[in-house]
Amino acid sequence: xxxxxxxxxxxxxxxxxxxxxTSQVEQxxxxxxxxxxxxxxxxxxxxxxxxxxxxxxxxxxxxxHWLERLAPHEPINQYRHNLTGxxxxxxxxxxxxxxxxxxxxxxxxRLDFGPWEQIFYGEFDGRRRxxxxxxxxxx
Amino acid sequence: xxxxxxxxxxxxxxxxxxxxxTSQVEQxxxxxxxxxxxxxxxxxxxxxxxxxxxxxxxxxxxxxHWLERLAPHEPINQYRHNLTGxxxxxxxxxxxxxxxxxxxxxxxxRLDFGPWEQIFYGEFDGRRRxxxxxxxxxx
Amino acid sequence: xxxxxxxxxxxxxxxxxxxxxTSQVEQxxxxxxxxxxxxxxxxxxxxxxxxxxxxxxxxxxxxxHWLERLAPHEPINQYRHNLTGxxxxxxxxxxxxxxxxxxxxxxxxRLDFGPWEQIFYGEFDGRRRxxxxxxxxxx
Numbered sequence: 001x002x003x004x005x006x007x008x009x010x011x012x013x014x015x016x017x018x019x020x021x022t023s024q025v026e027q028x029x030x031x032x033x034x035x036x037x038x039x040x041x042x043x044x045x046x047x048x049x050x051x052x053x054x055x056x057x058x059x060x061x062x063x064x065h066w067l068e069r070l071a072p073h074e075p076i077n078q079y080r081h082n083l084t085g086x087x088x089x090x091x092x093x094x095x096x097x098x099x100x101x102x103x104x105x106x107x108x109x110r111l112d113f114g115p116w117e118q119i120f121y122g123e124f125d126g127r128r129r130x131x132x133x134x135x136x137x138x139x
Numbered sequence: 140x141x142x143x144x145x146x147x148x149x150x151x152x153x154x155x156x157x158x159x160x161t162s163q164v165e166q167x168x169x170x171x172x173x174x175x176x177x178x179x180x181x182x183x184x185x186x187x188x189x190x191x192x193x194x195x196x197x198x199x200x201x202x203x204h205w206l207e208r209l210a211p212h213e214p215i216n217q218y219r220h221n222l223t224g225x226x227x228x229x230x231x232x233x234x235x236x237x238x239x240x241x242x243x244x245x246x247x248x249r250l251d252f253g254p255w256e257q258i259f260y261g262e263f264d265g266r267r268r269x270x271x272x273x274x275x276x277x278x
Numbered sequence: 279x280x281x282x283x284x285x286x287x288x289x290x291x292x293x294x295x296x297x298x299x300t301s302q303v304e305q306x307x308x309x310x311x312x313x314x315x316x317x318x319x320x321x322x323x324x325x326x327x328x329x330x331x332x333x334x335x336x337x338x339x340x341x342x343h344w345l346e347r348l349a350p351h352e353p354i355n356q357y358r359h360n361l362t363g364x365x366x367x368x369x370x371x372x373x374x375x376x377x378x379x380x381x382x383x384x385x386x387x388r389l390d391f392g393p394w395e396q397i398f399y400g401e402f403d404g405r406r407r408x409x410x411x412x413x414x415x416x417x
Contacts, residue, residue, distance in 0.1 A: 001140050001279050001417050003314040005385055036142040037276055038179060040316060040381050044392030046331045052239050053185045058219030059231055066210065066232055071344065080336030092337055093344055096376055098235055100330050103179050103242050103381050105274035107144050112272060114183030133390060135383035137315055137416065138276065139140050140279050175281040176415055177318060191378050192324045197358030198370055205349065205371055237374055242318050242381050244413035246283055251411060253322030277415065278279050 004032030004136040007044075012126030015073070018060045019121040021050075021132065025104075026111060028134040035109040037138015041119060042101025044131040047091035049098035049122035052113075067094045067124075091124035098122045106138055143171030143275040146183070151265030154212070157199045158260040160189075160271065164243075165250060167273040174248040176277015180258060181240025183270040186230035188237035188261035191252075206233045206263075230263035237261045245277055282310030282414040285322075290404030293351070296338045297399040299328075299410065303382075304389060306412040313387040315416015319397060320379025322409040325369035327376035327400035330391075345372040345402075369402035376400045384416055 006028040008021060025041055041050045053059065071093035076082050079089025102119065105112035111119075121132055145167040147160060164180055180189045192198070210232035215221050218228025241258065244251035250258075260271055284306040286299060303319055319328045331337070349371035354360050357367025380397065383390035389397075399410055 001314075003416070005383065005390070036140075038177065038274070038316065040383055042381075042383075044395065046392070046394050051235065053231060053235070054220075056220060056223065058222055059228065061219045062228055062232065063235075070209070070348070080339045081332075081334060083336055084334065089337065089340055092331060093340065096329065096331070096341075099238065099377065100380060102239060103181075105144065105179055105181075105272055107274070112144070112274065114185075114270060114272075116185050117183065131392060133383055133392075135316070135385070135390065138142070175279075177316065177413070190374065192370060192374070193359075195359060195362065197361055198367065200358045201367055201371065202374075209348070238377065241378060242320075244283065244318055244320075244411055246413070251283070251413065253324070253409060253411075255324050256322065277281070 001137060002034050002139060006134045008132040009129055010121060011129045012123040015126050016064060017123045017126060020055050020118055021121050022119045025119050025134055029136060032136040034106055034136050034138040037106045037136060039104045039106050040101060040135045042133050044133050047088050047095055047125035048130055049095050050101040050132055051098050051120055051122060052102050052117050054116050055118045067097060070097060088125040094124045140276060141173050141278060145273045147271040148268055149260060150268045151262040154265050155203060156262045156265060159194050159257055160260050161258045164258050164273055168275060171275040173245055173275050173277040176245045176275060178243045178245055179240060179274045181272050183272050186227050186234055186264035187269055188234045189240040189271055190237050190259055190261060191241050191256050193255050194257045206236060209236060227264040233263045279415060280312050280417060284412045286410040287407055288399060289407045290401040293404050294342060295401045295404060298333050298396055299399050300397045303397050303412055307414060310414040312384055312414050312416040315384045315414060317382045317384055318379060318413045320411050322411050325366050325373055325403035326408055327373050328379040328410055329376050329398055329400060330380050330395050332394050333396045345375060348375060366403040372402045
């Protein structure tokens with residue numbers, strides 16, 4: 001069994017954003033030499049997500065508005081977590097809706113995707129350096 | 140390490156439905172010859188889900204009503220994604236709540252489930268042929 | 279390839295609670311002898327979750343209030359599932375928001391976590407014995 005580990009670093013200049021990280025995960029897969037296996041991609045921070053969906057800017061705006069409706073950033077004092085001095089209580093909730101990470105199949109040395117699947121980093125508390133973990137196992 | 144890949148195809152006649160696909164995943168497992176490992180089952184389309192829950196029709200109605208409350212299909216023009224000509228903006232949101240897929244343990248050649256766990260395909264934009272991927276790795 | 283399986287049992291005295299189970303998963307990992315691989319941790323019951331987030335009591339109160347807003351326990355009769363005689367319709371919905379389980383990378387014999395990542399059992403229909411599955415594969 002082979003395994004490969006890589007960290008991807010991001011510093012998003014805004015509080016929230018969605019970044020297409022598919023090509024960076026494909027690069028990690030190429031480095032691994034794995035042709036059959038599984039690829040785990042997860043946020044290493046608890047106010048961010050990694051998920052699979054469509055690379056369509058209108059959809060990303062829809063996600064942002066919808067998550068703000070489900071778990072609004074303001075008022076800050078609606079979240080007990082923010083009594084710790086943080087202002088990111090909403091980000092911990094938004095991250096649960098979008099998920100911590102994804103597991104993607106590897107077949108014939110490629111990410112085994114349907115036609116529109118792309119991997120995104122979802123940032124909900126940006127403006128600092130944060131990491132995504134790629135862990136690949138297989139043969 | 141062994142690996143096995145199988146696609147399951149579905150054409151749901153309605154916009155939304157939940158299908159129990161457990162026996163089809165068990166069939167793929169039997170074909171794989173894997174007795175210890177992991178089984179990834181994921182929608183290959185971004186307006187559908189694969190998830191584990193209970194095979195109880197009332198619960199599935201509850202899910203449908205609840206998802207419609209969280210992310211209503213209409214009015215269509217509430218979603219920027221639908222400016223592309225699609226009418227499935229809501230389906231991309233519903234899919235995030237229910238998840239892209241599941242990873243199930245394989246033990247002694249069987250899906251290692253609790254007493255009520257069953258695998259479902261959740262369709263949120265049906266009436267066309269769509270796929271689920273089963274990828275099994277192990278020994 | 280090595281594999282290891284362990285069940286963790288819990289009996290939460292209240293309807294809902296969040297339990298930090300990180301050290302129990304680390305114990306299972308130590309027993310496995312695996313140093314590179316993947317660790318699946320999932321609820322074996324369909325009214326409970328396993329997820330990764332922060333060990334901060336205020337945040338856990340925020341999760342509980344938020345989930346009650348998204349899928350209230352009462353009135354019981356708002357859920358068709360409860361026509362079966364159950365009163366846990368809400369728990370099946372809450373569990374989907376928080377997720378069935380997580381896959382965690384194993385690197386150098388340890389759970390490969392960011393600085394604040396901890397694993398939680400989320401109980402939404404407690405007051406009885408329920409199980410979490412830990413399945414580890416790797417080398």
